[in-house]
Amino acid sequence: MAEYLGERESGVERLRWAVRSWQLTAAMWTRAAMAYRASFALMLVANVLITSLDFVVVVLMFQHTDRLGGWTLPELGLLYGTSAFALGTADLLVGSVDSLGERIRAGTLDVMLIRPAPALSQVCAERFSLRRLGRPAQATAVLAWSVSAVRVDWTWDRVLLLAALLVSGTVIFSALFIGGATLQFWWGEAKELQNSFTYGGATLLHYPPTVFAKELVAGVTFGLPLAFVNWLPLLHILGKPDPLGLPAAFQFASPLAAAGSVLVAGVAWRAGLRAYRGAGN
Amino acid sequence: MALIELEDVARTFTIRAKVGRLRRERREVRAVDGLSFTVQAGECVGYIGPNGAGKSTTIKMLTGILVPSAGRLRVAGVDPARERTRLARRIGVVFGQRTTLWWDLPLRDSYELARRIYRIPDARYRANLDRCVELLELGPLLDTPVRQLSLGQRMRGDLAAALLHDPQVLYLDEPTIGLDVVSKVRVREFLREINTGAGTTVLLTTHDLTDIEQLCGRVMVIDHGRMVYDGGLDGLHATGQSERTLVVDLAGPSAPIEVPGARVVKVDGARQWLAFPAEDSAAPIVAAVAAGYPLLDLSVREPAIEDVIARMYAKVPIG
Structure with a gap:
């Protein structure tokens, strides 16, 4: 029947519709949050203050030393800024997916499944709140300071790599949020595990890889692709040696790692939804 | 369609x-x-x-x-x-x-x-x-x-x-x-x-x-x-094998009424309740009661659908 628009859609159209569904849902939640304006303002301020403390801790540490694992304060600022920006933006865009278990228990996932929009878009945009802008905003400030303070000749390859790592990092954290939340289809308490990947992982990336054991660095390079968020590309930007001695190509591979993460998260989500609906296992 | x-x-x-x-x-x-x-x-x-x-x-x-x-x-x-x-x-x-x-x-x-x-x-x-x-x-x-x-x-x-x-x-x-x-x-x-x-x-x-x-x-x-x-x-x-009820008021208390096609389910002084299959006609039963007993008044009650369905659920073996 012709009256039902867009029934046979191409991949691009489906992606566009997924993004549009996210926007529509997020816009509703933003309006809903405005019903409680005072609370919104307070939470935004509290958010900025609390996340700012993160970097204050790093600054305080440098009152007693010039270097940490061979990295200076502006260099650590780059680590912190990139990691916090990627995590904060991913959290803003898809972070709500971590309440998937609650949606399942309350039966609201069923309500999403009867709408002609992708369930993933709706879950990710659930309780979307602009107050989560606090973290990326603060990260941007730290990043701006670090970029100007660090002793780096900002050639075009370094600028390009910085831009690419911010995008790739956001995508990698988004994939971790979604992939981790997918575990909740099978295991209700998986939220804590996922939080340790995302929030825990971001904190790990605030510090240089040289302060950690090689096994851990290898784990977040070849296991969870956290090293691609900022460690590896920053090695090139800052001209530092790789503690693992990997080929230089790894320092440019963040977009590939991001693409791979999205693929894995996408497959996991589909498998999870299929298990929930009861097709297959 | x-x-x-x-x-x-x-x-x-x-x-x-x-x-x-x-x-x-x-x-x-x-x-x-x-x-x-x-x-x-x-x-x-x-x-x-x-x-x-x-x-x-x-x-x-x-x-x-x-x-x-x-x-x-x-x-x-x-x-x-x-x-x-x-x-x-x-x-x-x-x-x-x-x-x-x-x-x-x-x-x-x-x-x-x-x-x-x-x-x-x-x-x-x-x-x-x-x-x-x-x-x-x-x-x-x-x-x-x-x-x-x-x-x-x-x-x-x-x-x-x-x-x-x-x-x-x-x-x-x-x-x-x-x-x-x-x-x-x-x-x-x-x-x-x-x-x-x-x-x-x-x-x-x-x-x-x-x-x-x-x-x-x-x-x-x-x-x-x-x-x-x-x-x-x-x-x-x-399907639910439901029964209709005939409520009979007699001139005075009496022994349970005995008529073909119905059975007494309750007696309260001069009033008696008779159950009969829902698909049967009430007329022959009423006639039989009127012929054999001092009948003052009567009414027929339709079965409640809740009861019918409850009986239907109960019939299905569990397992």
């Missing part, structure tokens, strides 16, 4: 239960077990059964939320499990216990979102909204946040939300649960209008049999995942 078709549909769930300290046992539960039925366009069908009979599982399969374990299923020409979002544009769903409306936003905003998500053309959206607002008397509520609505008002709001995109089929899962009498009447009137006026096919589950008596020309009874009755409301009595 058949809008809903089920052929031998089954759905099993695997339940993991703890046995002893460490061992876990996997057990298969058949929530729906070989269900087949067809609903024609324009029908209004009541779907009833005790708690856990498989009603909600069926509805979830018909909306594409759950994938059937076996069997064939088609709704409005679509396989729900495979093309869930395509089906979503053709069906409307109202869960009595769960709202699809936005809690903190005015009712109007939820409808506006539906317009975009379902991509309803502007003219049709306005026409449908106007009609729903008029029939459900939503006018004064449109700008009220949903959290401030009463349960009855919210249910009316949910009904409108499910119908804005002109669905061919409307599923209602306990639409009158928790509503007061006035709200129930209003919801039923609206559903009748949607079904007979607009020709929307309606499938509703309920525990309130008045819904069925007033709305549905057909009733399906499910128990333990199997269909135990499918037909008109009047046919239920025959």
